[in-house]
Amino acid sequence: MYKIPYARVDCSGNEYKYVKEVLDSGWLTTASKTHKLEENFKKIVGAKHALAVNSCTSALHLALEAVGVQEGDKVLVPTWTFTASAEIIRYLGADPVFLDVDYETSSLTPEIVAESIERYPDAKVLIVVHFAGQAAPMGLEDTDEIMAICRKNGIIVVEDAAHAFPSRCGNQYVGNIGDVTCFSFYANKTMTTGEGGMLTTNKDDIAERVKLMRLHGIDRDVWDRFTSSKVSWEYDIRAPGYKYNMPDINAAVGLAQLEQVFDKRDKRQHCAEFYLDNLKDIEAVDLPKIRVPLSDHAWHIFAITLNNKAQVSRNDLIKLLAEDGIGTSVHYKPLHRMSYYKEKYALENAHYPNSEKLWKGCISLPIYSGLSDEELKYICDRVRVHLKL
Numbered sequence: 061m062y063k064i065p066y067a068r069v070d071c072s073g074n075e076y077k078y079v080k081e082v083l084d085s086g087w088l089t090t091a092s093k094t095h096k097l098e099e100n101f102k103k104i105v106g107a108k109h110a111l112a113v114n115s116c117t118s119a120l121h122l123a124l125e126a127v128g129v130q131e132g133d134k135v136l137v138p139t140w141t142f143t144a145s146a147e148i149i150r151y152l153g154a155d156p157v158f159l160d161v162d163y164e165t166s167s168l169t170p171e172i173v174a175e176s177i178e179r180y181p182d183a184k185v186l187i188v189v190h191f192a193g194q195a196a197p198m199g200l201e202d203t204d205e206i207m208a209i210c211r212k213n214g215i216i217v218v219e220d221a222a223h224a225f226p227s228r229c230g231n232q233y234v235g236n237i238g239d240v241t242c243f244s245f246y247a248n249k250t251m252t253t254g255e256g257g258m259l260t261t262n263k264d265d266i267a268e269r270v271k272l273m274r275l276h277g278i279d280r281d282v283w284d285r286f287t288s289s290k291v292s293w294e295y296d297i298r299a300p301g302y303k304y305n306m307p308d309i310n311a312a313v314g315l316a317q318l319e320q321v322f323d324k325r326d327k328r329q330h331c332a333e334f335y336l337d338n339l340k341d342i343e344a345v346d347l348p349k350i351r352v353p354l355s356d357h358a359w360h361i362f363a364i365t366l367n368n369k370a371q372v373s374r375n376d377l378i379k380l381l382a383e384d385g386i387g388t389s390v391h392y393k394p395l396h397r398m399s400y401y402k403e404k405y406a407l408e409n410a411h412y413p414n415s416e417k418l419w420k421g422c423i424s425l426p427i428y429s430g431l432s433d434e435e436l437k438y439i440c441d442r443v444r445v446h447l448k449l
C-alpha cells in the first residue's frame with residue numbers, strides 16, 4: 061500500500077550548506093543571508109521593496125499598521141481564508157467585514173468587491189487572498205477588475221499571497237500589483253524557511269514604516285549598527301515596534317529553497333494537470349476553475365469540491381482516503397463559522413451561500429514536487445472508487 065502524506069517538505073538543495081555557513085559565521089540573527097533573500101526575492105517579483113519577517117501573519121500585521129488601519133476601521137476580507145488574514149485586523153482594534161467568494165474559483169471577484177464597497181462605503185482596506193496560488197482577478201489599471209475598482213474608490217489593497225509564490229496576474233508577478241503583498245514561508249508552503257514571511261511594496265513610505273516596526277521601532281537595523289562606521293551603540297526608538305525580524309538560519313533555508321522554486325512549481329503543475337485530466341469525468345466532483353494560464357498558477361493547493369451528486373460526504377471521503385494511506389486537508393472551514401468571529405459579529409451562514417457550498421464539499425488533495433505519477437494515479441483511482449464510478 062502507498063503512504064502519501066498531505067504535504068512533504070523537500071530540502072534536497074543547498075539548505076544544509078547555507079545553514080552551515082550561518083552557524084560557522086557566529087551570527088545567527090538577521091544579517092547577510094536575510095538581506096540576500098530579500099534581494100533575490102525582489103528580483104523575481106519585480107517590486108521595489110522586499111522585507112523579510114518571521115511569518116506571513118507578521119507581514120500582514122505590519123502591512124495594516126503601515127497603511128494606517130486604526131481602531132474602529134472596517135477592513136474587507138474574504139471568509140474563505142485562514143484566520144491569519146482576519147486576526148491581524150483585530151490586533152489593531154479594527155473590524156473585519158467578511159465577504160463571500162465565487163464558488164468556481166473560491167476567490168473574490170470584481171463584482172463581489174464592487175458590491176461590498178457600495179454596501180460598506182466607510183471601508184478603508186481590502187485584503188485579497190490569492191486562493192490556492194491562482195491570482196485573483198486584480199486586473200490592470202484600465203480594466204474593471206479589483207485594482208481599478210479599489211483605486212476608483214480610494215480603497216487600499218493588501219494581498220495575502222501566502223499561497224501565491226510564484227504566481228502571475230497578466231504580465232505582473234503577485235507582489236508587484238497591490239499596495240502591499242504578504243508571502244508565507246511556513247513549513248508547508250511553496251517555499252519554506254520553517255517559519256517566515258516576506259512583505260513586498262512599491263511604496264517608499266510603507267517600506268520605511270515596516271522596516272521600523274518589524275524590529276522594535278529602532279531607527280537603524282541591528283545589522284546596520286554592526287556594519288556601519290557610526291558608533292554602534294547609538295540608536296533611537298521612534299515607535300513601540302514589534303519583534304518580527306527573520307533570523308539568518310531561516311533565511312539560509314529560504315535562499316536554498318528559492319533556487320528551486322520554479323522547478324518545484326513546474327512539478328506541482330504536472331500534479332495539477334494529472335488531477336484535472338483524470339478527475340474531469342467524475343460527475344460528483346467539481347474541479348477548481350482555472351482562469352489563468354496554468355504556468356501562472358503557484359499550485360499550492362489542489363482543492364476539489366463534492367457536489368450534490370456525491371454519494372459520500374466530504375468527511376467520509378477523508379476517512380476512506382486516510383484508510384488508503386492518502387493524506388488530505390480542508391481549505392477552509394470558513395471564518396464566518398469560527399466561534400470567535402461568529403459570536404463577535406453575529407454572523408449567519410446563510411449570508412455566505414457560495415462558501416457554505418464549498419465548505420460542505422471541499423477536500424484538498426496532495427500536491428508537491430515529490431509525488432510520482434504512480435502515486436497520482438493511485439490517488440485518482442481511490443477517489444473514483446469511493447465516489448462509486
Ligand SMILES: *Cc1c(COP(=O)(O)O)cnc(C)c1O
Nearest residue numbers: 115116117142144222244245246
Ligand atoms: C499560511 C497562511 C497564512 C499564515 O502564514 P504564516 O507564515 O504561518 O503566518 C496566512 N494566510 C493564508 C491564506 C495562509 O494559508
